[in-house]
Amino acid sequence: MSPDAVAAALRAVPRRRFLPLRLRPRAPEDRPLHIGHGQTCSQPSTVADMLRLLDVRPGTRVLDVGAGSGWTTALLGHLVGPSGEVLGVERLPDIAAWGAANVARARMPWAREVPATPGTLGSPRPGGWDRILVSAAADELPTALVDQVAAGGRMVIPVQQRMLVVDVGDHGVAQVSEHGRYAFVPLVTDE
Numbered sequence: 764m765s766p767d768a769v770a771a772a773l774r775a776v777p778r779r780r781f782l783p784l785r786l787r788p789r790a791p792e793d794r795p796l797h798i799g800h801g802q803t804c805s806q807p808s809t810v811a812d813m814l815r816l817l818d819v820r821p822g823t824r825v826l827d828v829g830a831g832s833g834w835t836t837a838l839l840g841h842l843v844g845p846s847g848e849v850l851g852v853e854r855l856p857d858i859a860a861w862g863a864a865n866v867a868r869a870r871m872p873w874a875r876e877v878p879a880t881p882g883t884l885g886s887p888r889p890g891g892w893d894r895i896l897v898s899a900a901a902d903e904l905p906t907a908l909v910d911q912v913a914a915g916g917r918m919v920i921p922v923q924q925r926m927l928v929v930d931v932g933d934h935g936v937a938q939v940s941e942h943g944r945y946a947f948v949p950l951v952t953d954e
């Protein structure tokens with residue numbers, strides 16, 4: 764990933780397009796903004812940090828867990844480009860429908876947001892995902908998501924508010940590194 768690919772994506776996919784109308788004037792604020800149902804559109808500097816840690820390459824396949832407003836799904840769509848694929852999953856149906864419309868307006872048919880399948884964490888895919896971004900905090904590293912990362916792939920996930928980079932090899936987790944503390948809404952894993 765070129766050093767300023769994330770900065771370019773943030774310029775190309777403005778946050779305001781993924782906020783309710785009344786919140787759009789507040790898009791430049793570097794803080795999470797409440798989008799309803801107790802959920803937030805993430806803080807821009809946190810999104811930038813996570814995307815840099817994820818190291819997304821053009822042409823790769825990315826799963827965005829906790830897609831919410833669709834902003835991260837569209838940012839990932841910009842980073843992977845037309846030869847890649849991004850699937851955003853969101854557990855709250857109302858937010859998923861609104862986020863899906865936001866992503867569709869970004870006109871990147873290779874990126875989309877869908878409602879999460881009840882009882883399934885993430886979205887298992889044959890061969891796994893090259894990258895998984897998780898924008899909600901888990902209590903512990905979810906094995907179900909680790910199993911969805913392709914060999915040689917990476918997941919970025921907050922666990923107990925510590926940002927973890929999980930690199931996966933041929934036989935499961937190869938390395939876990941910690942990258943600071945961040946506040947997130949909880950990842951719901953028991954539905």
Ligand SMILES: C[S@@+](CC[C@H](N)C(=O)[O-])C[C@H]1O[C@@H](n2cnc3c(N)ncnc32)[C@H](O)[C@@H]1O
Pocket residue numbers: 802803804805828829830831832833834835836852853854855858879884885898899947948949950951952
């Ligand atoms: C911080 S918010 C949205 C962040 C979003 N990526 C953005 O661009 O602003 C996290 C979202 O994760 C969702 N969520 C929590 N647990 C989930 C799960 N198990 N599967 C899918 N979405 C989940 C919440 O409903 C919430 O909308």
